[in-house]
Amino acid sequence: MEIFGLSSSALLSQLLLGLVNGSFYAILSLGLAVIFGLLNVINFSHGAMFMLGAIVTWMAGQYFGINYWVMLLLSPIVVGLVGIVIERLLLRHLYQLDHLYGLLLTFGLTLFIEGVLRSIYGASGLAYSAPELLSGSTDLGFMVLPNYRAWVVFSSLTVCFATWYVIEKTSIGAYLRAGTENPKLVQAFGVNFPLMTTLTYGFGVALAAFSGVLAAPIIQVSPLMGSNLIIVVFAVVVIGGMGSIMGSIITGLGLGLIEGLTKVFYPQASSTVVFAIMVIVLLFRPAGLFGREK
Amino acid sequence: MIFGGTNSGTALATAKVAAEKKRIYINNGAGTSALTNEQCSPYTIHYTYDTIALANGSAKGMMDKGLKTWYFLTADYAFGYALEKDATNVINASGGKVLGTSKHPLNASDFSSYLLQAQNSKAQVLGLANAGGDTINSVKAANEFGITKTMKIAGLLVFITDVHAIGIKNAQGLLATEAWYWDQSDQSRKFAGRFMEKMKRMPSMVQAGNYSSTMTYLNAVKAAGTDDSDKVMAQMRKTKINDMFTKNGYIRKDGTMVHDMYLFEVKTPSEVKSPWDYYKLVSTLSGEKAFTIPPDSKCALLNK
Numbered sequence: 346m347e348i349f350g351l352s353s354s355a356l357l358s359q360l361l362l363g364l365v366n367g368s369f370y371a372i373l374s375l376g377l378a379v380i381f382g383l384l385n386v387i388n389f390s391h392g393a394m395f396m397l398g399a400i401v402t403w404m405a406g407q408y409f410g411i412n413y414w415v416m417l418l419l420s421p422i423v424v425g426l427v428g429i430v431i432e433r434l435l436l437r438h439l440y441q442l443d444h445l446y447g448l449l450l451t452f453g454l455t456l457f458i459e460g461v462l463r464s465i466y467g468a469s470g471l472a473y474s475a476p477e478l479l480s481g482s483t484d485l486g487f488m489v490l491p492n493y494r495a496w497v498v499f500s501s502l503t504v505c506f507a508t509w510y511v512i513e514k515t516s517i518g519a520y521l522r523a524g525t526e527n528p529k530l531v532q533a534f535g536v537n538f539p540l541m542t543t544l545t546y547g548f549g550v551a552l553a554a555f556s557g558v559l560a561a562p563i564i565q566v567s568p569l570m571g572s573n574l575i576i577v578v579f580a581v582v583v584i585g586g587m588g589s590i591m592g593s594i595i596t597g598l599g600l601g602l603i604e605g606l607t608k609v610f611y612p613q614a615s616s617t618v619v620f621a622i623m624v625i626v627l628l629f630r631p632a633g634l635f636g637r638e639k
Numbered sequence: 640m641i642f643g644g645t646n647s648g649t650a651l652a653t654a655k656v657a658a659e660k661k662r663i664y665i666n667n668g669a670g671t672s673a674l675t676n677e678q679c680s681p682y683t684i685h686y687t688y689d690t691i692a693l694a695n696g697s698a699k700g701m702m703d704k705g706l707k708t709w710y711f712l713t714a715d716y717a718f719g720y721a722l723e724k725d726a727t728n729v730i731n732a733s734g735g736k737v738l739g740t741s742k743h744p745l746n747a748s749d750f751s752s753y754l755l756q757a758q759n760s761k762a763q764v765l766g767l768a769n770a771g772g773d774t775i776n777s778v779k780a781a782n783e784f785g786i787t788k789t790m791k792i793a794g795l796l797v798f799i800t801d802v803h804a805i806g807i808k809n810a811q812g813l814l815a816t817e818a819w820y821w822d823q824s825d826q827s828r829k830f831a832g833r834f835m836e837k838m839k840r841m842p843s844m845v846q847a848g849n850y851s852s853t854m855t856y857l858n859a860v861k862a863a864g865t866d867d868s869d870k871v872m873a874q875m876r877k878t879k880i881n882d883m884f885t886k887n888g889y890i891r892k893d894g895t896m897v898h899d900m901y902l903f904e905v906k907t908p909s910e911v912k913s914p915w916d917y918y919k920l921v922s923t924l925s926g927e928k929a930f931t932i933p934p935d936s937k938c939a940l941l942n943k
Contacts, residue, residue, distance in 0.1 A: 355759060362751045470775060472806035482785060488755060491783045564748045565775050565804065573746045608752035613715050616744035
């Protein structure tokens with residue numbers, strides 16, 4: 346069977362690849378959405394944190410012989426702690442100011458972190474192999490899918506929906522959501538709001554680091570790996586609606602699929618299709634597909 | 640005098656200003672053959688390599704092995720286009736065929752989609768008309784998706800530092816055209832050793848070319864007894880270049896430094912005897928055959 350001049354098996358395989366990329370978008374935009382939702386900070390250092398997650402994984406393997414599975418847990422914790430330090434020392438002082446200050450600070454941090462690592466490791470990047478357990482590939486009939494890619498989809502979706510569940514369905518999540526609506530009132534009820542913001546930022550950053558670990562065996566671990574991706578992820582967040590949890594997950598996956606199809610029909614546009622969609626969505630729904638106007 | 644420029648677009652712009660101001664411009668990093676062809680200038684020297692030489696090296700190398708059908712992965716900007724066009728000319732001229740092309744954005748992180756399209760084309764050769772991080776990620780993904788089992792990968796611009804970054808396991812069997820390799824002669828090994836001591840990595844052809852061209856320039860200034868652009872250019876044109884970079888290289892009227900180019904194949908892990916021992920020589924292409932041949936050139940300086 347042919348669809349748009351493409352065999353259905355070829356189309357299916359491209360959609361599957363789109364889903365892999367969509368998983369990365371989903372988990373990265375989820376972290377941004379969580380941070381924006383509670384802190385009102387446009388976290389431009391998200392890409393750098395993604396990169397740190399990957400590079401910490403590489404370092405641990407290279408210098409200490411720590412394997413992938415351990416780092417899948419350890420790297421988000423380490424990078425999350427870095428995030429907590431950033432929030433405590435720097436970001437905290439900007440909450441009373443305009444969004445732009447937070448954006449500038451995190452953008453500056455990105456340039457700084459990338460610059461330092463680039464001068465140490467160079468720009469061409471470091472190779473990191475997939476763990477033995479996932480290194481083979483499976484013949485699906487219509488395509489050969491590397492097992493590792495299937496793992497990426499599975500693990501990011503699991504983490505995404507677990508996060509959604511915690512925020513939307515548990516009491517901790519209820520505090521979080523209440524905090525985004527009215528922080529003063531939540532504090533009056535005896536909730537330690539500053540601690541909550543710190544931990545939330547740490548968690549958002551840890552999500553970025555987690556996807557960095559997932560990406561390490563797929564793309565070259567390099568100081569600039571985050572900056573190539575982050576602009577698209579920002580567009581995803583804007584399309585989904587700033588601060589919307591489920592919105593960012595669904596939009597991330599959806600745009601991965603659309604981008605995947607663009608790569609088949611007109612590859613030159615694959616880096617811009619997301620932005621074209623962003624423009625259209627903003628024209629008709631300024632708060633994004635799933636966002637609410639405040 | 641200006642050295643440098645790795646982006647083809649900025650290199651062409653720099654060459655133009657340098658010509659207006661009558662300053663010598665020596666480029667080692669940029670690929671575009673327009674520097675010495677359509678947009679040649681009496682003050683430009685294109686020293687290490689250009690897209691024509693890369694195309695001649697890699698495309699001819701593959702054709703000689705009997706691999707005649709190609710699919711290109713092309714970076715969507717001036718350099719990628721030039722590389723694809725020059726390689727396509729070589730392929731068509733020697734009876735091969737290009738079955739398809741995917742033009743990907745610069746610094747794309749995911750190549751799997753294009754690779755599957757390449758595989759579906761049933762071409763024998765996957766030509767990578769891209770560079771740096773894009774080449775590295777293409778080769779990695781090609782291994783992951785098993786493309787390397789059915790297609791031979793020809794990197795049109797691969798630096799040894801890229802091979803190092805990809806890792807020998809994934810890079811093995813890759814064909815690459817280079818102007819220079821550290822393990823070629825006593826002189827090149829000596830230079831590479833000194834570089835290694837300071838930089839903790841082996842020099843690429845561009846780094847070696849930068850060193851060689853700097854020495855060529857300085858020696859010409861010394862011999863001419865002046866740094867006047869016209870006199871130094873004349874001095875450089877009449878002196879053969881024999882150093883750690885090349886043997887009997889010479890600077891042609893169009894600004895091309897004509898020298899031998901080499902087609903290398905990346906060794907298998909078991910063939911690697913020491914760190915950075917990555918290449919085995921497949922063939923040597925003489926400078927006259929590697930770079931633009933005068934009848935094909937649109938450079939007015941060359942044919943008058």
